[in-house]
Amino acid sequence: MSDVVRLGMVGLGGWGKNVVRSFAQAQNCQLKYICDASPKSLEQHSKLFPQATPTQDFQAILNDPEIDAVSIVTPAPMHYDMAKAALLAGKHVYVEKPMTLQSDHAQELCELSESLDRKLMVGHLLEYHPVVDMMKKRIDSGEIGDIHYMYCQRLNLGVVRQHENAFWSLAPHDISVILYLFGQEPDGIVASGECFLQPGIEDVVFVNMHFPDGRMAQIHVSWLDPHKERKMVVVGSQKMLVFDDMQASEKLRIFDTSAKVDAGPVNAIQAITLRHGDIVLPRVPATEPLMIETQHFVDAIRNNTTPRSDGRDGLRVVRILEQVDQQLRSLPKTHRIDQARRKVA
Ligand SMILES: NC(=O)c1ccc[n+]([C@@H]2O[C@H](COP(=O)([O-])OP(=O)(O)OC[C@H]3O[C@@H](n4cnc5c(N)ncnc54)[C@H](O)[C@@H]3O)[C@@H](O)[C@H]2O)c1
Structure with a gap:
């Protein structure tokens, strides 16, 4: 991996627009893709982040070997499938809260990230x-x-x-x-x-x-x-x-x-x-807080440390x-x- 974390951002809705801005400003992070199902949202964000390739295709980001990490800020029912696909593609994953809608899914993501040695971090902003x-x-x-x-x-x-x-x-x-x-x-x-x-x-x-x-x-x-x-x-x-x-x-x-x-x-x-x-x-x-959170994810990847709100933290929250x-x-x-x-x- 290069010294810079190359990131794909998925989901540019109400919350994602804040998260993408924060990753774009994070140190040692290169925003390489912006992805959303809505062409209108993609067009708006392309103007704000011309350095990133716009795409509606999440899989295209996973297929790019240059991508180190993805940030998933889509509706909660999509978190499990997207995070699992990203981990299996060898990417580090930031996923918004709630991590999944079922604790067995959250458990599976934790085990996957651990066995594949990929970072898994949940957006527990506070x-x-x-x-x-x-x-x-x-x-x-x-x-x-x-x-x-x-x-x-x-x-x-x-x-x-x-x-x-x-x-x-x-x-x-x-x-x-x-x-x-x-x-x-x-x-x-x-x-x-x-x-x-x-x-x-x-x-x-x-x-x-x-x-x-x-x-x-x-x-x-x-x-x-x-x-x-x-x-x-x-x-x-x-x-x-x-x-x-x-x-x-x-x-x-x-x-x-x-x-x-x-x-x-x-x-x-x-x-x-x-x-x-x-x-x-x-x-x-x-x-x-969002700047601290996104920088924490980038630093965890670069320094090989466990994020504070890692997958296990996400799992404990989903269990409750x-x-x-x-x-x-x-x-x-x-x-x-x-x-x-x-x-x-
Ligand atoms: N940490 C926080 O403080 C905080 C605050 C608000 C929301 N959230 C979380 O963020 C997540 C998103 O919430 P939101 O309010 O931004 O939702 P939203 O509905 O406003 O945005 C979701 C975006 O995902 C896009 N999307 C849907 N399917 C997609 C696909 N297959 N590929 C690419 N893009 C796709 C939609 O087009 C939309 O732009 C939720 O999990 C929510 O709980 C966290």
């Missing part, structure tokens, strides 16, 4: 967010104390999707960050959700996770909420962290706040001390998505949409 990076460092240093629990809220009015529920659409990022910060997989998951807008597609989902050492995490996702929220809160025995991604700046607040049970209590209530300290707004680098799905399918539904439709009729 693992590359400078705020999450700072949260991880503060947690691992012990500054926050023992982590009791964390919760994530990803709420908005819309975008309502037709082919996946709100959890598959929004929660992969939250799951990946929880697993990254906790360094553990949950030993218990309880999910509830409802379909208020479309039959069989949950627009509101709550998931509670329990971890082997007693920590807890909750994810709340919704397309049916008056507020746009992108929030993660970590509660530790010494300090608490609030990552509010809706803030233009000062996205991370560190609360020097805690509750402690003193030794030798007279009774349980008297023994609890509440401490309200300073609120610190640390300076977080303003680097765009699948478990939540199984629970949601097994819940009795109130069928409020059907009832509402009958009333209208």
Whole structure:
């Protein structure tokens, strides 16, 4: 392989247009192909990236021996087939989240990438967010104390999707960050959700996770909420962290706040001390997470290192998505949409 990673970019839609720009700017990366099924999209992107060969044919990229890696930013149902074909063609693969729609497919891709010695990286963008990076460092240093629990809220009015529920659409990022910060997989998951807008597609989902050492995490996702929220809160025995991604700046607040049970209590209530300290707004680098993520993939190939969000990370996330799905399918539904439709009729 040359010192430069020669890359083919597949999928130039709503998210792909950001990813392609980021790979085009990455150091030691040469954007050699842009690929999309839509001629209109290809034409638009050809003007932006004249150095890349436009094609509608994904296979043409795989057939080119000069290509080292592909970036797959197509709809989720296509990820498995495309990533598998690319690995079998000897290419390193970046694939968007969710890595696949089934955990056996994700497992197969991991095994393929390992046996073929090709990098497989999943677009768990928030693992590359400078705020999450700072949260991880503060947690691992012990500054926050023992982590009791964390919760994530990803709420908005819309975008309502037709082919996946709100959890598959929004929660992969939250799951990946929880697993990254906790360094553990949950030993218990309880999910509830409802379909208020479309039959069989949950627009509101709550998931509670329990971890082997007693920590807890909750994810709340919704397309049916008056507020746009992108929030993660970590509660530790010494300090608490609030990552509010809706803030233009000062996205991370560190609360020097805690509750402690003193030794030798007279009774349980008297023994609890509440401490309200300073609120610190640390300076977080303003680097765009997507630039960090794409550069990380290029560097992993060049330096032969394992990407942070490798295939195994993608597999852990898909396993949780699948478990939540199984629970949601097994819940009795109130069928409020059907009832509402009958009333209208
Ligand atoms: N990491 C993030 O923050 C983030 C954000 C948004 C979306 N995503 C993920 O990115 C992926 C794409 O989402 P999107 O919103 O860009 O979807 P999109 O529908 O806007 O774009 C998909 C593109 O793929 C193209 N395509 C479809 N089949 C193709 C084929 N066979 N060959 C070449 N191109 C083909 C389509 O023409 C379209 O341009 C999804 O997996 C989604 O979950 C990730």
